[in-house]
Amino acid sequence: xxxxxxxxxxxxxxxxxxxxxxxxxxxxxxxxxxxxxxxxxxxxxxxxxxxxxxxxxxxxxxxxxxxxxxxxxxxxxxxxxxxxxxxxxxxxxxxxxxxxxxxxxxxxxxxxxxxxxxxxxxxxxxxxxxxxxxxxxxxxxxxxxxxxxxxxxxxxxxxxxxxxxxxxxxxxxxxxxxxxxxxxxxxxxxxxxx
Amino acid sequence: xxxxxxxxxxxxxxxxxxxxxxxxxxxxxxxxxxxxxxxxxxxxxxxxxxxxxxxxxxxxxxxxxxxxxxxxxxxxxxxxxxxxxxxxxxxxxxxxxxxxxxxxxxxxxxxxxxxxxxxxxxxxxxxxxxxxxxxxxxxxxxxxxxxxxxxxxxxxxxxxxxxxxxxxxxxxxxxxxxxxxxxxxxxxxxxxxx
DNA sequence: GTCTATAGGGAGATAGAC
DNA sequence: GTCTATCTCCCTATAGAC
Numbered sequence: 001x002x003x004x005x006x007x008x009x010x011x012x013x014x015x016x017x018x019x020x021x022x023x024x025x026x027x028x029x030x031x032x033x034x035x036x037x038x039x040x041x042x043x044x045x046x047x048x049x050x051x052x053x054x055x056x057x058x059x060x061x062x063x064x065x066x067x068x069x070x071x072x073x074x075x076x077x078x079x080x081x082x083x084x085x086x087x088x089x090x091x092x093x094x095x096x097x098x099x100x101x102x103x104x105x106x107x108x109x110x111x112x113x114x115x116x117x118x119x120x121x122x123x124x125x126x127x128x129x130x131x132x133x134x135x136x137x138x139x140x141x142x143x144x145x146x147x148x149x150x151x152x153x154x155x156x157x158x159x160x161x162x163x164x165x166x167x168x169x170x171x172x173x174x175x176x177x178x179x180x181x182x183x184x185x186x187x188x189x190x191x192x193x194x
Numbered sequence: 195x196x197x198x199x200x201x202x203x204x205x206x207x208x209x210x211x212x213x214x215x216x217x218x219x220x221x222x223x224x225x226x227x228x229x230x231x232x233x234x235x236x237x238x239x240x241x242x243x244x245x246x247x248x249x250x251x252x253x254x255x256x257x258x259x260x261x262x263x264x265x266x267x268x269x270x271x272x273x274x275x276x277x278x279x280x281x282x283x284x285x286x287x288x289x290x291x292x293x294x295x296x297x298x299x300x301x302x303x304x305x306x307x308x309x310x311x312x313x314x315x316x317x318x319x320x321x322x323x324x325x326x327x328x329x330x331x332x333x334x335x336x337x338x339x340x341x342x343x344x345x346x347x348x349x350x351x352x353x354x355x356x357x358x359x360x361x362x363x364x365x366x367x368x369x370x371x372x373x374x375x376x377x378x379x380x381x382x383x384x385x386x387x388x
Numbered sequence: 389g390t391c392t393a394t395a396g397g398g399a400g401a402t403a404g405a406c
Numbered sequence: 407g408t409c410t411a412t413c414t415c416c417c418t419a420t421a422g423a424c
Contacts, residue, residue, distance in 0.1 A: 011389075029223040030310030032417060046390050048419065104306060111365035112298060112306035116224030126369040133370070152384040157377045161359050161385075164366055164378050168358030171305035175320040176327070183351045184358050190346040191355075191385060205407075226399060240408050242401065 012050045014040050020061045024103035028058055028110060028117050055118035058110075062124035065106055066131055073135055083143035087192075090136070091185050094166045098181045102174050107132065108167035133159050143192075150194025162188060206244045208234055214255045218297035222252055222304060222311045249312035252304075256318035259300055260325055267329055277337035281386075284330070285379055288360045292375045296368050301326065302361035327353050337386075344388025356382060 018039050022031035033054065037044040051057035072093075076086050097103040110117060110125040117125075136159035143149035151158045169184035212233050216225035227248065231238040245251035266287075270280050291297040304311060304319040311319075330353035337343035345352045363378035 026310040027221070027223065027307050029221065030307060033419085034417075042389095043391060044418085045392080045420080049389060052419090054418070102309075107369075108362065108365060109306055111368050112303055113221050113224060114365070114368040115296075116220040122369065129366060129369050152387075153381050157381040157384075160363060160366065160374050160378045161381045164360075164362030165355050165358045166362070167365065168302065168360070168362030169354060171302060171308070171361065172323060172354065172358055174305050174308040175301075175316065175323050180354050184354045187347050187351040187355045190351075193346075227401085228398075236407095237409060238400085239402080239410080243407060246401090248400065 011040070011042070011046070015047055015050055015057070016061055016064060019057050020065065020106065021103070023058070023061060023106050023109055024097065025101060027113050028121060029113055055120045058118065058121040059124045062106060062110070062121065062128055066124070066128045069128070069131060069135075083139060083146060083148045086139055087143070087149075090139075091166070091188075094170060094181075095185070098170055098173055098178055102170075102178070104170045104174070105167045108171065111167075112171075129163075133163055136162055149192045151192060205234070205236070205240070209241055209244055209251070210255055210258060213251050214259065214300065215297070217252070217255060217300050217303055218291065219295060221307050222315060223307055249314045252312065252315040253318045256300060256304070256315065256322055260318070260322045263322070263325060263329075277333060277340060277342045280333055281337070281343075284333075285360075285382075288364060288375075289379070292364055292367055292372055296364075296372070298364045298368070299361045302365065305361075306365075323357075327357055330356055343386045345386060 015036055018036045019031070022035060033044040033047045037047050047057075051060065076089060081089065094105065097105065107125055107129045110121060111129070114122060114125070133156070137156045140149060140151070140155040140158050140162075144151065144155065165184055165188055169181045172184075173179075173181040209230055212230045213225070216229065227238040227241045231241050241251075245254065270283060275283065288299065291299065301319055301323045304315060305323070308316060308319070327350070331350045334343060334345070334349040334352050334356075338345065338349065359378055359382055363375045366378075367373075367375040
């Protein structure tokens with residue numbers, strides 16, 4: 001009975017995985033159904049069977065990413081991680097992207113292309129970006145209260161700076177080398193250490 | 195004789211202006227020769243007369259942007275601006291983008307699309323990004339020495355954080371509203387004030 | 389669920405008239 | 407310098423057989 005759910009959705013999941021990777025590497029306007037079909041060894045009509053339109057696929061990629069982030073955050077609570085460990089885990093998400101074929105944050109990619117993507121994808125992107133910022137804001141507020149982080153101004157403002165730095169540095173790393181991303185993260189840590 | 199140079203290149207300049215605006219708003223893969231032709235009221239063949247290929251056009255847009263930035267930096271020196279005024283002027287460049295139809299930094303857009311654009315455009319983008327960072331690094335080193343800025347670590351690392359924040363925040367502002375960009379810049383200033 | 393076949397449109401680019 | 411006309415290719419998407 002567990003096999004039923006697993007076997008049934010294989011192609012659909014593979015398409016989502018491929019689309020997610022391509023959005024991170026090439027952007028929404030940088031890949032096509034044909035690219036996905038070629039990668040999976042199927043025909044582009046089969047991709048349309050699972051996702052009626054490219055806009056649907058793009059939106060579902062982001063919605064899945066949001067759910068995954070929520071589960072990730074819940075896991076950190078279950079594991080009773082401290083604020084430092086939580087921030088480190090958050091940085092690690094972006095570090096992994098950088099080390100995995102110079103991918104970028106999907107939210108960052110879609111915000112760059114924001115005026116050239118379908119409305120449904122925009123809405124999903126906005127939701128993801130808000131989730132990320134709210135989580136970061138909570139962590140920063142909690143961490144400063146506990147004396148773990150030091151920064152001026154409001155936690156929400158510092159959260160924008162951190163989110164923007166991570167997204168921007170992943171993109172800068174593409175033209176200037178991955179060490180620029182590492183340098184940015186190291187500098188963020190120094191700043192928060194006060 | 196001054197008219198000779200002015201009249202001669204009108205269309206070419208208009209194409210560069212349109213392409214620059216479209217790269218900032220839509221990205222390299224978000225506009226076409228047809229879009230430019232429609233905007234200028236000409237035919238797409240006329241655009242090809244001035245720029246043989248889209249890759250040429252993209253690269254020239256960035257090269258012109260680089261030259262403009264260099265002249266901008268030289269002007270600041272001529273005017274003997276202080277480090278605070280220089281940083282403020284730098285922020286103003288991005289502020290203007292944000293207020294002009296939620297445009298983004300051209301370097302940021304092309305770095306997001308980096309794996310989906312022609313090699314010539316990539317090289318120009320890399321050059322622009324290096325120029326921006328070198329200028330910022332010099333300013334930060336000079337400013338800290340003069341006691342105007344406070345930050346930990348190396349000036350080059352702080353420069354990546356600032357450049358990434360500005361690029362990233364312009365993109366975040368598209369989905370979350372322009373006030374997020376303002377908040378990021380305000381936070382950067384607080385950090386540098388120490 | 390996946391295929392073949394194809395519609396319908398837009399892309400980048402070129403030839404040659406004016 | 408700009409036009410008309412056209413080539414070739416790739417895109418998203420659908421119909422209908424298997």
